[in-house]
Amino acid sequence: xxxxxxxxxxxxxxxxxxxxxxxxxxxxxxxxxxxxxxxxxxxxxxxxxxxxxxxxxxxxxxxxxxxxxxxxxxxxxxxxxxxxxxxxxxxxxxxxxxxxxxxxxxxxxxxxxxxxxxxxxxxxxxxxxxxxxxxxxxxxxxxxxxxxxxxxxxxxxxxxxxxxxxxxxxxxxxxxxxxxxxxxxxxxxxxxxxxxxxxxxxxxxxxxxxxxxxxxxxxxxxxxxxxxxxxxxxxxxxxxxxxxxxxxxxxxxxxxxxxxxxxxxxxxxxxxxxxxxxxxxxxxxxxxxxxxxxxxxxxxxxxxxxxxxxxxxxxxxxxxxxxxxxxxxxxxxxxxxxxxxxxxxxxxxxxxxxxxxxxxxxxxxxxxxxxxxxxxxxxxxxxxxxxxxxxxxxxxxxxxxxxxxxxxxxxxxxxxxxxxxxxxxxxxxxxxxxxxxxxxxxxxxxxxxxxxxxxxxxxxxxxxxxxxxxxxxxxxxxxxxxxxxxxxxxxxxxxxxxxxxxxxxxxxxxxxxxxxxxxxxxxxxxxxxxxxxxxxxxxxxxxxxxxxxxxxxxxxxxxxxxxxxxxxxxxxxxxxxxxxxxxxxxxxxxxxxxxxxxxxxxxxxxxxxxxxxxxxxxxxxxxxxxxxxxxxxxxxxxxxxxxxxxxxxxxxxxxxxxxxxxxxxxxxxxxxxxxxxxxxxxxxxxxxxxxxxxxxxxxxxxxxxxxxxxxxxxxxxxxxxxxxxxxxxxxxxxxxxxxxxxxxxxxxxxxxxxxxxxxxxxxxxxxxxxxxxxxxxxxxxxxxxxxxxxxxxxxxxxxxx
Numbered sequence: 001x002x003x004x005x006x007x008x009x010x011x012x013x014x015x016x017x018x019x020x021x022x023x024x025x026x027x028x029x030x031x032x033x034x035x036x037x038x039x040x041x042x043x044x045x046x047x048x049x050x051x052x053x054x055x056x057x058x059x060x061x062x063x064x065x066x067x068x069x070x071x072x073x074x075x076x077x078x079x080x081x082x083x084x085x086x087x088x089x090x091x092x093x094x095x096x097x098x099x100x101x102x103x104x105x106x107x108x109x110x111x112x113x114x115x116x117x118x119x120x121x122x123x124x125x126x127x128x129x130x131x132x133x134x135x136x137x138x139x140x141x142x143x144x145x146x147x148x149x150x151x152x153x154x155x156x157x158x159x160x161x162x163x164x165x166x167x168x169x170x171x172x173x174x175x176x177x178x179x180x181x182x183x184x185x186x187x188x189x190x191x192x193x194x195x196x197x198x199x200x201x202x203x204x205x206x207x208x209x210x211x212x213x214x215x216x217x218x219x220x221x222x223x224x225x226x227x228x229x230x231x232x233x234x235x236x237x238x239x240x241x242x243x244x245x246x247x248x249x250x251x252x253x254x255x256x257x258x259x260x261x262x263x264x265x266x267x268x269x270x271x272x273x274x275x276x277x278x279x280x281x282x283x284x285x286x287x288x289x290x291x292x293x294x295x296x297x298x299x300x301x302x303x304x305x306x307x308x309x310x311x312x313x314x315x316x317x318x319x320x321x322x323x324x325x326x327x328x329x330x331x332x333x334x335x336x337x338x339x340x341x342x343x344x345x346x347x348x349x350x351x352x353x354x355x356x357x358x359x360x361x362x363x364x365x366x367x368x369x370x371x372x373x374x375x376x377x378x379x380x381x382x383x384x385x386x387x388x389x390x391x392x393x394x395x396x397x398x399x400x401x402x403x404x405x406x407x408x409x410x411x412x413x414x415x416x417x418x419x420x421x422x423x424x425x426x427x428x429x430x431x432x433x434x435x436x437x438x439x440x441x442x443x444x445x446x447x448x449x450x451x452x453x454x455x456x457x458x459x460x461x462x463x464x465x466x467x468x469x470x471x472x473x474x475x476x477x478x479x480x481x482x483x484x485x486x487x488x489x490x491x492x493x494x495x496x497x498x499x500x501x502x503x504x505x506x507x508x509x510x511x512x513x514x515x516x517x518x519x520x521x522x523x524x525x526x527x528x529x530x531x532x533x534x535x536x537x538x539x540x541x542x543x544x545x546x547x548x549x550x551x552x553x554x555x556x557x558x559x560x561x562x563x564x565x566x567x568x569x570x571x572x573x574x575x576x577x578x579x580x581x582x583x584x585x586x587x588x589x590x591x592x593x594x595x596x597x598x599x600x601x602x603x604x605x606x607x608x609x610x611x612x613x614x615x616x617x618x619x620x621x622x623x624x625x626x627x628x629x630x631x632x633x634x635x636x637x638x639x640x641x642x643x644x645x646x647x648x649x650x651x652x653x654x655x656x657x658x659x660x661x662x663x664x665x666x667x668x669x670x671x672x673x674x675x676x677x678x679x680x681x682x683x684x685x686x687x688x689x690x691x692x693x694x695x696x697x698x699x700x701x702x703x704x705x706x707x708x709x710x711x712x713x714x715x716x717x718x719x720x721x722x723x724x725x726x727x728x729x730x731x732x733x734x735x736x737x738x739x740x741x742x743x744x745x746x747x748x749x750x751x752x753x754x755x756x757x758x759x760x761x762x763x764x765x766x767x768x769x770x771x772x773x774x775x776x777x778x779x780x781x782x783x784x785x786x787x788x789x790x791x792x793x794x795x796x797x798x799x800x801x
Contacts, residue, residue, distance in 0.1 A: 722751025
């Protein structure tokens, strides 16, 4: 796609780049072109990308290529070429000799070589000037030979002779090194790497070698340009942590040389933070990116940064703010600038679908299809995806599947080096579509295709993958796999949002406490007001009674007056009734607010249980990780026992979080899950049967946790010590009421029993001490006996709320 903005303009006007130093002007052209070419995901080539900042800042396109022989001052020939007067430049060539002639030959060759696209006619024109320059360079200073050879290598590459091009670049590097022209060698290495496609294994070594030379020569601008190219390779190779560190280094170096166009690395940092869920950082970097847009020319590209900000606000669930930023990005909507605002269209349509407003997304897409039809491969592919999502949400299944298939066919041919995080999201979305319409085999296939594009840095992508896999496994009846994948999804989601969730929870608690105080004050004032109303009503009733008594005394002689007084009393009663109705309505409002407060309290309690469960899982993960490094068997056993105790407590908090009842545990279900977990963790191979007789009763969490830990210790000891030599056995657990307000729990096995001469009242082990201590916490009694096995009895009073 060639934008109008790429067209050759009049570069003879004074530049508006904001820099006097030609090195900084070249850096502005190169890093802007790198950013645009990368973010376009293959929609424009590098030559087109270079023309854009040159046109915007009124700089000569030749500045990007002539640093080997130009100090930035335009030559007569370059002025003509910048103005598009190629015929006049050819006429001028006939009048020039020696260095002036070879310079114009190279400028003409560069003009045709670096025009957008690779038209054969342009390459033929370039070849003629390059060959003459090569011949002439043999009798001129060394720099002209280097520049002519460099241009010849570019010609070979664009003509499809990649190997010959790389070989010639290698000869240039060797020639420059032998001649002591270090910077010429570094520039040749940079050019040799740039012509290769993203991700080519030959790019990075060339850039790194060029970087070492530029550093040694203290060429700061070229060092920053090279670091930016290296970082593109880090992004393509999904080395995002390395890329993040390098972006900070680039910004620091740009600041040191007073190069103020830092919007591009800050935007990249915002994208990285957005991908890994550090949304506060993403917002901060987005702000810094927008703050770097300081001039009118800079604002040409501002829609790209508005889109980034909109995406961050969407991930923060601030949908109205996100919509405002997407709309800002669409203000200057025109065909000429479609490269910049089209992503705002994609972002807005995607967000409207995500928040259930597909009816608004469809006319938005239809209008764009009519007035700004997608032309590039990227636009056509993503437009089909957006239509598919929109039709799916509108329940138009056939149209959704049709557009999804268009996307899938095009995605197979899309260059992998331009694939970003939209591919996993797209595949997972289409996979969910096929799952919902009952095609789980197709859904699983697409899910695995999408997973191939998920990097270790893409936390949200991993969370979505495991969540969709859990859904498919559930439908296919693979319940164990489904549970495992759901847990993995929660782990990735928690790791992504834990920081922001803690912050949001903290802010919510502060807000809640403030509102609670205001409501308490309001409630107190209302109670005082009610007391005053009651007193006034009592006084009013007394007065009415006195008036009635007085009326009875004079009723015989004042019948007419009595009628008048009666009418007046009726009016007063009606007013009083209205006042009472108003008070009743006020009381109902207060009751509604109290119910709302109770619901908020229950929600906060459930969140606390969720946090505790997550913290216990985090401790469990840390213990698991630590156990892998322990060599002492006793230490490993101790850690494993601790893990099981953690799990016993975690199960309780998980149930409290998931259940409507946030303070009590249904014991049959809890004991069954706890025993199942312990049996699985020891892998008893079904040698041990568990006989569970648990009454259907609920226990308060303060009693369920110690009781669960006692069960945990008892079962662990039975599995580890009661049945030696892999013998079969039975472990029974009884939990039942005993008398008024008491509970009895018995845990027994038919194993080998306690060792001889064991005094059960002495401190023999941590497990036994723990069980006795937990029984005291229950305010109960604990006994352990060795009768054809071990029998543990715990009696304790039931807590009644």
